Amino acid sequence: xxxxxxxxxxxxxxxxxxxxxxxxxxxxxxxxxxxxxxxxxxxxxxxxxxxxxxxxxxxxxxxxxxxxxxxxxxxxxxxxxxxxxxxxxxxxxxxxxxxxxxxxxxxxxxxxxxxxxxxxxxxxxxxxxxxxxxxxxxxxxxxxxxxxxxxxxxxxxxxxxxxxxxxxxxxxxxxxxxxxxxxxxxxxxxxxxxxxxxxxxxxxxxxxxxxxxxxxxxxxxxxxxxxxxxxxxxxxxxxxxxxxxxxxxxxxxxxxxxxxxxxxxxxxxxxxxxxxxxxxxxxxxxxxxxxxxxxxxxxxxxxxxxxxxxxxxxxxxxxxxxxxxxxxxxxxxxxxxxxxxxxxxxxxxxxxxxxxxxxxxxxxxxxxxxxxxxxxxxxxxxxxxxxxxxxxxxxxxxxxxxxxxxxxxxxxxxxxxxxxxxxxxxxxxxxxxxxxxxxxxxxxxxxxxxxxxxxxxxxxxxxxxxxxxxxxxxxxxxxxxxxxxxxxxxxxxxxxxxxxxxxxxxxxxxxxxxxxxxxxxxxxxxxxxxxxxxxxxxxxxxxxxxxxxxxxxxxxxxxxxx
Amino acid sequence: xxxxxxxxxxxxxxxxxxxxxxxxxxxxxxxxxxxxxxxxxxxxxxxxxxxxxxxxxxxxxxxxxxxxxxxxxxxxxxxxxxxxxxxxxxxxxxxxxxxxxxxxx
Ligand SMILES: Cc1cc2nc3c(=O)[nH]c(=O)nc-3n(C[C@H](O)[C@H](O)[C@H](O)COP(=O)(O)OP(=O)(O)OC[C@H]3O[C@@H](n4cnc5c(N)ncnc54)[C@H](O)[C@@H]3O)c2cc1C
Ligand code: SF4
Ligand code: SF4
Numbered sequence: 087x088x089x090x091x092x093x094x095x096x097x098x099x100x101x102x103x104x105x106x107x108x109x110x111x112x113x114x115x116x117x118x119x120x121x122x123x124x125x126x127x128x129x130x131x132x133x134x135x136x137x138x139x140x141x142x143x144x145x146x147x148x149x150x151x152x153x154x155x156x157x158x159x160x161x162x163x164x165x166x167x168x169x170x171x172x173x174x175x176x177x178x179x180x181x182x183x184x185x186x187x188x189x190x191x192x193x194x195x196x197x198x199x200x201x202x203x204x205x206x207x208x209x210x211x212x213x214x215x216x217x218x219x220x221x222x223x224x225x226x227x228x229x230x231x232x233x234x235x236x237x238x239x240x241x242x243x244x245x246x247x248x249x250x251x252x253x254x255x256x257x258x259x260x261x262x263x264x265x266x267x268x269x270x271x272x273x274x275x276x277x278x279x280x281x282x283x284x285x286x287x288x289x290x291x292x293x294x295x296x297x298x299x300x301x302x303x304x305x306x307x308x309x310x311x312x313x314x315x316x317x318x319x320x321x322x323x324x325x326x327x328x329x330x331x332x333x334x335x336x337x338x339x340x341x342x343x344x345x346x347x348x349x350x351x352x353x354x355x356x357x358x359x360x361x362x363x364x365x366x367x368x369x370x371x372x373x374x375x376x377x378x379x380x381x382x383x384x385x386x387x388x389x390x391x392x393x394x395x396x397x398x399x400x401x402x403x404x405x406x407x408x409x410x411x412x413x414x415x416x417x418x419x420x421x422x423x424x425x426x427x428x429x430x431x432x433x434x435x436x437x438x439x440x441x442x443x444x445x446x447x448x449x450x451x452x453x454x455x456x457x458x459x460x461x462x463x464x465x466x467x468x469x470x471x472x473x474x475x476x477x478x479x480x481x482x483x484x485x486x487x488x489x490x491x492x493x494x495x496x497x498x499x500x501x502x503x504x505x506x507x508x509x510x511x512x513x514x515x516x517x518x519x520x521x522x523x524x525x526x527x528x529x530x531x532x533x534x535x536x537x538x539x540x541x542x543x544x545x546x547x548x549x550x551x552x553x554x555x556x557x558x559x560x561x562x563x564x565x566x567x568x569x570x571x572x573x574x575x576x577x578x579x580x581x582x583x584x585x586x587x588x589x590x591x592x593x594x595x596x597x598x599x600x601x602x603x604x605x606x607x608x609x610x611x612x613x614x615x616x617x618x619x620x621x622x623x624x625x626x627x628x629x630x631x632x633x634x635x636x637x638x639x640x641x642x643x644x645x646x647x648x
Numbered sequence: 649x650x651x652x653x654x655x656x657x658x659x660x661x662x663x664x665x666x667x668x669x670x671x672x673x674x675x676x677x678x679x680x681x682x683x684x685x686x687x688x689x690x691x692x693x694x695x696x697x698x699x700x701x702x703x704x705x706x707x708x709x710x711x712x713x714x715x716x717x718x719x720x721x722x723x724x725x726x727x728x729x730x731x732x733x734x735x736x737x738x739x740x741x742x743x744x745x746x747x748x749x750x751x752x753x
Contacts, residue, residue, distance in 0.1 A: 128668065128670065132668075133669045138694055194750060203750075211751055212750050213747060215747065298669050328713035339752070393752040396752075397753045399743060411715065
């Protein structure tokens with residue numbers, strides 16, 4: 087195979103052109119003439135979480151509420167384990183980025199007075215079908231932003247704990263890239279596909295979180311010894327059965343309660359109405375023989391049904407198709423619900439890079455924003471934009487004081503050989519698909535997947551850890567025919583790296599802080615005395631080392647200590 | 649959950665290949681037409697459908713998630729999205745969405 091090699095230079099490299107990445111680029115494009123490069127594994131027009139569209143802006147400070155109110159909500163929902171400095175700095179920007187998004191072209195519903203129409207305490211109503219093309223168009227307006235579509239990044243270039251750029255390759259043109267930058271923002275999203283999914287067969291990728299967000303950013307950081315936080319707080323979504331479409335639109339839109347097979351509402355029987363408890367209550371009802379559970383939509387009427395059919399086409403079209411396929415819509419049949427497999431996603435829970443208040447990771451010059459950044463749950467779309475903006479402003483300041491640096495040619499050469507080595511490996515017995523299935527099965531059975539109602543114990547985790555390491559060894563021997571295969575191999579390796587970190591974190595929190603999300607069967611109760619803190623980790627000398635850190639206050643500007 | 653491309657309708661423009669967030673769509677060497685190489689890896693996001701001006705891509709539910717052969721494609725005209733749904737018995741339904749209006753829910 088003819089492999090081309092290219093070396094590129096830019097001021098700021100953004101890895102992942104999704105929600106946070108595009109917005110970070112737009113921020114820099116508007117505020118400076120510095121050169122920005124977005125490296126995106128797919129195409130920024132429809133890549134990442136926003137591909138199909140979204141239903142509402144879930145994070146907005148509505149009239150009469152303050153950013154502090156939002157912080158209090160997030161804190162309650164996360165049972166206290168949040169970085170208040172991060173949540174507050176994000177919340178303060180939610181409304182600004184929303185107005186900006188509207189200027190870029192997003193349709194937001196307004197009342198006669200011109201105010202946004204709200205849904206509940208924190209949401210506003212939009213037409214979110216084309217939110218990603220709108221962001222992409224915003225990026226292309228700026229001449230100083232260069233977009234590399236179909237370029238998969240696999241590792242950072244690091245010298246003395248400072249980031250100098252990243253290595254990647256084009257999945258279409260067989261080009262190996264060495265990209266040097268003075269500052270880097272990682273915005274690769276979270277990780278799906280680590281656990282066995284709800285639909286493990288043909289429809290295996292019909293999951294909630296994008297199956298193409300494979301935890302690359304987490305894995306690249308872990309490999310380089312970056313500190314990570316709260317991986318034990320997995321996110322499990324409560325979704326419509328089979329299609330894994332969101333339930334909030336129905337629950338809030340037509341006020342449909344959760345009911346069990348006997349038609350009884352049950353969610354209030356399981357403690358505070360947190361995101362975790364909504365899943366937990368459903369899991370428990372099923373475990374106690376009172377499943378399946380539903381959203382009670384029967385009788386909502388044909389007009390409401392038509393609106394739901396449309397709303398779902400704007401964000402999760404499979405659900406509309408499912409209703410039409412059955413010939414019975416939500417006004418005639420209640421909508422069955424289920425919990426998904428666990429995801430690692432810092433935009434909903436707290437998992438991700440341990441960052442300072444400016445979103446700089448523990449690697450100098452490397453910033454993180456969106457689902458890949460930890461400590462700040464419930465960011466959703468607008469919070470990811472806000473973090474993109476914060477990281478962009480901080481990286482612009484950072485690069486003003488640093489010069490471009492490179493590593494030795496020899497180091498670049500070694501990386502080239504390591505990455506393209508998979509093309510030379512002899513083809514063996516196992517394929518990426520087989521090893522992925524093995525990983526998902528292990529995580530499901532030994533690290534709290536769907537089949538065990540999300541619970542685990544220490545003995546199971548120990549078995550899981552060993553098996554994940556064995557699979558990782560097999561993954562290093564995989565053979566790829568072309569650069570597309572190479573991407574698939576790296577996706578698997580990255581997922582395995584994240585899986586091992588998840589297991590280490592689950593093991594370290596010896597209590598149960600969030601039902602279902604982190605259901606430690608050895609320690610089923612809450613232990614505030616010993617665990618009202620962050621579980622962080624650093625990968626060093628082949629082992630994941632746990633660091634416990636005290637909570638950070640909202641008034642504090644957090645800086646990393648050397 | 650996946651899509652099917654009708655080779656008779658595909659004009660080989662390549663737009664769908666560009667946007668698929670999983671890069672699952674490939675070009676036939678001889679004809680330039682598009683095919684889905686890994687149907688089981690489709691996320692079902694409908695990005696490709698929205699790019700196709702030739703109604704060549706149809707969307708269906710896998711049998712494992714309750715699919716029974718109903719398909720769907722979408723056409724964009726004057727800021728409206730027309731979703732065409734065809735049931736296996738040939739019955740059709742069109743749902744039109746005005747993209748300049750927000751969701752009711
Ligand atoms: C189906 C779904 C529905 C949602 N609905 C709503 C909603 O209605 N309202 C709301 O407020 N929030 C919603 N959210 C949450 C919100 O969309 C996310 O929190 C937010 O978009 C995350 O932004 P991000 O930039 O971190 O990730 P993304 O937007 O996913 O961006 C990550 C990008 O990185 C790229 N990438 C990954 N790995 C690599 C690599 N190795 N090299 C190069 N590029 C890479 C990906 O292709 C992707 O483009 C929803 C999320 C999902 C998944
Ligand atoms: S967009 Fe339609 S016509 Fe163009 S390549 Fe794809 S399937 Fe063929
Ligand atoms: S529906 Fe989405 S994931 Fe499936 S082939 Fe089309 S663009 Fe790709």
